Amino acid sequence: MDSTARTVNVGLIGLGTVGGGVARLIERHRDEYLKAYGIDLRLKKASALEPGRAAELGIAPENFTTDWHDVVADPDIDIVIELIGGDHPATEIFEAALTSGKHMVSANKALLGRHVERLAKLAAEHGVQIRCEASAGGGIPIVNALEHALVGNEILTVAGILNGTTNYILTRMASEGLDFAEVLADAQRLGYAEADPTADVDGFDAASKVAILSSIAFHTRVTTDDVFQEGIRNVSAADIAQAKSLGYVVKLLGIARNTADGVDVRVHPTMIPADHMLASVSGAMNAVYVVGDAVGETMFYGAGAGSFPTASAVVGDVLALADAISHNDKVQAEIEPYQRVLPLRPIDELETRYYVRLLVKDEVGTLAPVVDAFAAHGISISQINQLQDGDGSRCSVVFLTHTARERDMAAARAALEALDAVESVASVIRIEDVASWADGAEKND
Amino acid sequence: MDSTARTVNVGLIGLGTVGGGVARLIERHRDEYLKAYGIDLRLKKASALEPGRAAELGIAPENFTTDWHDVVADPDIDIVIELIGGDHPATEIFEAALTSGKHMVSANKALLGRHVERLAKLAAEHGVQIRCEASAGGGIPIVNALEHALVGNEILTVAGILNGTTNYILTRMASEGLDFAEVLADAQRLGYAEADPTADVDGFDAASKVAILSSIAFHTRVTTDDVFQEGIRNVSAADIAQAKSLGYVVKLLGIARNTADGVDVRVHPTMIPADHMLASVSGAMNAVYVVGDAVGETMFYGAGAGSFPTASAVVGDVLALADAISHNDKVQAEIEPYQRVLPLRPIDELETRYYVRLLVKDEVGTLAPVVDAFAAHGISISQINQLQDGDGSRCSVVFLTHTARERDMAAARAALEALDAVESVASVIRIEDVASWADGAEKND
Numbered sequence: 001m002d003s004t005a006r007t008v009n010v011g012l013i014g015l016g017t018v019g020g021g022v023a024r025l026i027e028r029h030r031d032e033y034l035k036a037y038g039i040d041l042r043l044k045k046a047s048a049l050e051p052g053r054a055a056e057l058g059i060a061p062e063n064f065t066t067d068w069h070d071v072v073a074d075p076d077i078d079i080v081i082e083l084i085g086g087d088h089p090a091t092e093i094f095e096a097a098l099t100s101g102k103h104m105v106s107a108n109k110a111l112l113g114r115h116v117e118r119l120a121k122l123a124a125e126h127g128v129q130i131r132c133e134a135s136a137g138g139g140i141p142i143v144n145a146l147e148h149a150l151v152g153n154e155i156l157t158v159a160g161i162l163n164g165t166t167n168y169i170l171t172r173m174a175s176e177g178l179d180f181a182e183v184l185a186d187a188q189r190l191g192y193a194e195a196d197p198t199a200d201v202d203g204f205d206a207a208s209k210v211a212i213l214s215s216i217a218f219h220t221r222v223t224t225d226d227v228f229q230e231g232i233r234n235v236s237a238a239d240i241a242q243a244k245s246l247g248y249v250v251k252l253l254g255i256a257r258n259t260a261d262g263v264d265v266r267v268h269p270t271m272i273p274a275d276h277m278l279a280s281v282s283g284a285m286n287a288v289y290v291v292g293d294a295v296g297e298t299m300f301y302g303a304g305a306g307s308f309p310t311a312s313a314v315v316g317d318v319l320a321l322a323d324a325i326s327h328n329d330k331v332q333a334e335i336e337p338y339q340r341v342l343p344l345r346p347i348d349e350l351e352t353r354y355y356v357r358l359l360v361k362d363e364v365g366t367l368a369p370v371v372d373a374f375a376a377h378g379i380s381i382s383q384i385n386q387l388q389d390g391d392g393s394r395c396s397v398v399f400l401t402h403t404a405r406e407r408d409m410a411a412a413r414a415a416l417e418a419l420d421a422v423e424s425v426a427s428v429i430r431i432e433d434v435a436s437w438a439d440g441a442e443k444n445d
Numbered sequence: 446m447d448s449t450a451r452t453v454n455v456g457l458i459g460l461g462t463v464g465g466g467v468a469r470l471i472e473r474h475r476d477e478y479l480k481a482y483g484i485d486l487r488l489k490k491a492s493a494l495e496p497g498r499a500a501e502l503g504i505a506p507e508n509f510t511t512d513w514h515d516v517v518a519d520p521d522i523d524i525v526i527e528l529i530g531g532d533h534p535a536t537e538i539f540e541a542a543l544t545s546g547k548h549m550v551s552a553n554k555a556l557l558g559r560h561v562e563r564l565a566k567l568a569a570e571h572g573v574q575i576r577c578e579a580s581a582g583g584g585i586p587i588v589n590a591l592e593h594a595l596v597g598n599e600i601l602t603v604a605g606i607l608n609g610t611t612n613y614i615l616t617r618m619a620s621e622g623l624d625f626a627e628v629l630a631d632a633q634r635l636g637y638a639e640a641d642p643t644a645d646v647d648g649f650d651a652a653s654k655v656a657i658l659s660s661i662a663f664h665t666r667v668t669t670d671d672v673f674q675e676g677i678r679n680v681s682a683a684d685i686a687q688a689k690s691l692g693y694v695v696k697l698l699g700i701a702r703n704t705a706d707g708v709d710v711r712v713h714p715t716m717i718p719a720d721h722m723l724a725s726v727s728g729a730m731n732a733v734y735v736v737g738d739a740v741g742e743t744m745f746y747g748a749g750a751g752s753f754p755t756a757s758a759v760v761g762d763v764l765a766l767a768d769a770i771s772h773n774d775k776v777q778a779e780i781e782p783y784q785r786v787l788p789l790r791p792i793d794e795l796e797t798r799y800y801v802r803l804l805v806k807d808e809v810g811t812l813a814p815v816v817d818a819f820a821a822h823g824i825s826i827s828q829i830n831q832l833q834d835g836d837g838s839r840c841s842v843v844f845l846t847h848t849a850r851e852r853d854m855a856a857a858r859a860a861l862e863a864l865d866a867v868e869s870v871a872s873v874i875r876i877e878d879v880a881s882w883a884d885g886a887e888k889n890d
Contacts, residue, residue: 025597025739032599035785036664133594139740141594148593149578149586152470152760154477219481277746280725287744294470295584295757298747299732301722302740306889312740315597340480444751 006326007040010318011071011102013093014083015048015057018107018134021311022081023057029315039322045071072096079321081314082106091115098122098130103325105317107134107310113208113224116215131317136209137162139309140302141316142288146216153292155217157437159255160288161281162209162267164304165193165200166232166252168284170240170269174249179237192284202231203252203267210254213288214265218258220342227254228266228347235269238389239357239427242398243271246355246383249279250429257437262345271355271431291437296444348407353382353431356399358416359423362390366421367397373419377412379404394423400431451771452485455763456516456547458538459528460493460502463552463579466756467526468502474760484767490516517541524766526759527551536560543567543575548770550762552579552755558653558669561660576762581654582607584754585747586761587733591661598737600662602882604700605733606726607654607712609749610638610645611677611697613729615685615714619694624682637729647676648697648712655699658733659710663703665787672699673711673792680714683834684802684872687843688716691800691828694724695874702882707790716800716876736882741889793852798827798876801844803861804868807835811866812842818864822857824849839868845876 010026012019026033026043033039046059047068054064065071072080072093080097082090082104090111097104099122106112112119112135123130133143137160146155161167165187172183184201187193199205207227214222232252243250248271256265272279277299281287286304291297303309360366367384374381380402387396401409409428416422455471457464471488478484491504492513499509510516517525517538525542527535527549535556542549544567551557557564557580568575578588582605591600606612610632617628629646632638644650652672659667677697688695693716701710717724722744726732731749736742748754805811812829819826825847832841846854854873861867 021739029597029599037596139737140743141590144589144594145586148765149589149761150757151482151764152474152757154474275725275727277725280720280722282720292584292757294466294753294760296748296751296754298585298745300743300745302743303889306741308739308887309741309889312595312597312737315739316594319596320593442753444748444754 005034005038005040007042008078008322008325009042009044009076011074011077011080012043012046012083013068013071013080014085015046015053016083017307018310018314019048019083020053020057021307022083022314023059025308025311025315027058033319037319037323039319039326041318041322044077045074047071068093069096072100072102077102078325079103079105079318081318082108083314085110087111094119095122098126098128101126101128103128103321104130105314105321106130106132107314109135109205109208109212113211116212117221129321131321132212133317134310134313136212137286137288137300138302138304138306139312140286140288140300140304141313142213142290142300143216144316145290145300146213150290150292150295153294155258155290155292156440157255157257157291158210158213158217158288159253159278159437160210161251161278161286162206162254162288162304163200163252164284164286165197166206167281167286168192169201170232170235170250170252171282173235173237174240174244177237177241180233180235201233203229206252206254206267210256210265210267214256214263217256217290218263218342220263220340222256222263222265222344226265226344228268230268232269234427235429236427238387238396239355239429242357242385242387243355244274246400247274248272248431249274251278253278253432255432258342259345261349262343264345264350266347266350269429271429272434276434289437291441293441296441297438350406351403352406352433353403354401354409355429355431356401357426358397358399359394359426360397361421361423362393362395369419369421370397370416373415374399374401374412376415377408379408379412396426450479450483450485452487453523453767453770454487454489454521456519456522456525457488457491457528458513458516458525459530460491460498461528462752463755463759464493464528465498465502466752467528467759468504470753470756470760472503478764482764482768484764484771486763486767489522490519492516513538514541517545517547522547523770524548524550524763526763527553528759530555532556539564540567543571543573546571546573548573548766549575550759550766551575551577552759554580554650554653554657558656561657562666574766576766577657578762579755579758581657582731582733582745583747583749583751584757585731585733585745585749586758587658587735587745588661589761590735590745591658595735595737595740598739600703600735600737601885602700602702602736603655603658603662603733604698604723604882605655606696606723606731607651607699607733607749608645608697609729609731610642611651612726612731613637614646615677615680615695615697616727618680618682619685619689622682622686625678625680646678648674651697651699651712655701655710655712659701659708662701662735663708663787665708665785667701667708667710667789671710671789673713675713677714679872680874681872683832683841684800684874687802687830687832688800689719691845692719693717693876694719696723698723698877700877703787704790706794707788709790709795711792711795714874716874717879721879734882736886738886741886742883795851796848797851797878798848799846799854800874800876801846802871803842803844804839804871805842806866806868807838807840814864814866815861818860819844819846819857821860822853824853824857841871
């Protein structure tokens with residue numbers, strides 16, 4: 001908006017899917033950023049291991065290097081964008097850039113999910129910011145909402161579909177009645193899942209994101225290792241079909257709640273009512289449900305991954321910094337310096353309802369010891385359905401429990417597995433009480 | 446985050462539903478704002494016409510006045526919050542506050558929808574900001590997303606359920622099969638609709654909001670008077686039931702698209718596919734769908750009205766200003782000073798598909814002149830359903846058209862109304878091509 005535009009020089013480390021999107025987006029919209037915001041955003045130096053990427057992306061040879069040190073060492077660069085992911089050399093890049101007074105923009109959820117506190121302190125010491133909109137929810141502007149628009153609230157709950165690969169798999173399992181392994185193989189063939197799908201399907205990716213989001217939302221420190229993690233490998237087509245007939249859908253949710261007993265933070269397959277907004281989120285899309293004490297229930301929906309959506313989040317962060325830099329504002333450290341550390345509530349203390357599917361021997365008298373085993377651990381049953389999937393010798397029986405404690409459920413599970421009548425505990429899926437997400441919110445009137 | 450907190454004094458004009466929520470929210474969270482952000486937010490002076498409100502809200506007598514001039518004249522006040530709505534004295538409050546160098550936070554969509562350009566210029570002249578998160582979408586942080594997190598994008602489409610009253614009415618019409626008048630009466634009884642429901646049900650409220658959002662999204666000037674406006678009075682239970690059987694739901698949408706032919710901006714009942722995310726938004730909730738060229742499709746969901754949700758948006762704006770003030774940053778004028786004015790595309794130029802329900806005489810040969818009338822105006826029909834609602838002498842027939850131009854549809858409608866066979870054109874509802882909202886977006890890969 002100034003009549004005199006100011007140049008802001010940006011360094012970009014990593015020119016893969018997201019880095020390439022960032023380079024393309026800045027190039028494409030440079031004139032518009034200049035006209036609308038008075039900011040002349042220049043990609044002063046970009047680095048990648050493969051020299052060929054520069055030409056592919058139209059980056060001039062003098063602005064390209066294969067050595068990231070050249071980017072961080074450039075005295076003209078105000079903002080360093082790190083998009084290589086992983087721990088090393090990303091850690092070294094953060095340290096070098098922050099200590100030389102450069103702001104950092106990053107999508108590195110694995111690194112930030114574990115080490116953001118240390119890095120944020122380093123940033124604060126050097127009077128610079130770390131911005132990480134792209135690290136959780138891809139293009140969805142959820143970090144910005146938590147840090148800015150919703151700061152008037154005490155945030156009660158953050159719960160989201162934070163991983164596109166698993167949501168894609170669960171959506172196809174539900175619509176086509178296929179089992180996990182089949183859909184995974186197809187997803188890998190189509191490029192929706194990695195050759196090594198562990199980080200996605202076992203919940204690590206979602207755990208990193210919920211750690212970052214809950215740290216910001218609750219002004220505390222939650223690391224990826226604090227997050228209870230359970231993936232979707234054990235969810236079967238039978239479970240999804242049963243869920244549907246009971247009025248639920250199965251989603252892999254990252255859930256973080258700020259409860260009186262501590263921060264409850266976990267990633268696991270979850271049954272939620274079919275008419276909940278999160279239940280409508282299909283395919284590779286992501287969505288984050290946020291409940292604040294004043295704003296009540298909100299949801300943010302969009303692409304959680306991909307070249308341009310993630311680039312949108314990165315460039316949003318870059319422009320916010322560039323705007324402040326171009327006005328000579330003192331840019332404050334953005335991520336909370338963790339002035340408080342809230343206790344974590346262990347997963348054992350979770351109280352929820354459960355869906356339990358047992359493979360049992362198909363004979364008279366099977367049910368009695370099973371029901372006894374639940375009762376012996378203080379778990380009461382609200383519904384029992386025998387499925388028509390038997391082969392004459394065994395069949396599935398589904399139990400829905402009333403609210404029970406996780407540690408009791410774990411003990412009951414062990415007891416069930418030891419019964420002669422039970423071949424296996426095929427699946428245990430938590431049924432989330434979504435209404436409780438708004439516990440503590442003001443009444444909207 | 447500073448060790449030394451700075452006091453920021455706020456003046457509040459209007460202590461109704463939203464103003465009361467703001468006073469309560471600031472009071473409730475003052476300690477938290479101090480601890481988390483180093484900002485000591487003080488409600489230095491509040492005004493309302495009814496002196497009794499001060500005591501009800503726990504505002505000390507010395508901080509209360511019945512004359513808004515006292516608030517604006519207080520030299521200690523940095524930020525004035527205007528929550529009285531309407532044109533006067535809201536206009537005078539804006540002018541007095543801005544010219545005396547105070548920032549303004551407002552939820553006044555009627556005023557901002559028409560006069561934001563002039564007021565934004567006045568703000569820019571005096572180096573202060575107008576912030577209006579609460580003016581569109583209540584608590585949903587959509588203005589912040591458009592102004593900050595998504596600024597890396599060219600925004601292609603903003604389309605939303607921007608009025609809770611009409612969404613509540615349409616949701617109940619759909620779930621209970623009731624007609625408009627019945628549900629409206631009940632909504633008025635329950636407090637979901639005003640005694641004079643015109644601003645809501647005739648689309649004016651949504652038009653103001655889509656004017657504000659499209660101005661921000663497209664960096665141009667759209668006023669409420671530029672928005673084509675059609676309310677929900679003519680939508681019947683029969684139309685909603687038909688829509689459902691065709692795979693659609695009927696929503697009152699505010700739609701703004703930045704097309705090659707100009708800005709297309711309108712509010713009207715709209716049929717959208719039942720599996721679209723906006724179709725899941727029920728009751729009094731609001732949601733805004735935003736498509737950016739990089740981020741692709743996003744949606745923001747939450748309470749569009751109410752005391753605390755709207756207060757959340759107001760306080761978010763206040764804290765953003767307070768943060769800048771407390772760091773002595775030069776706070777820039779926030780709303781675009783309209784450096785460009787994009788042409789508007791007249792509603793006549795709209796091309797869309799239509800749902801048309803005719804009341805016709807129930808006799809042989811009725812259909813031929815009707816089909817001829819459509820054809821004479823270049824409109825081709827994709828489907829015809831005769832409904833089972835006849836009384837022997839007349840019945841409804843529903844026509845779905847292929848893509849047609851609004852002006853041709855208007856001419857066809859006049860021709861249909863003139864036919865002997867046609868008793869009335871009972872309803873014409875536009876079927877939105879939601880896929881086209883992403884025209885021009887990058888492919889997500």
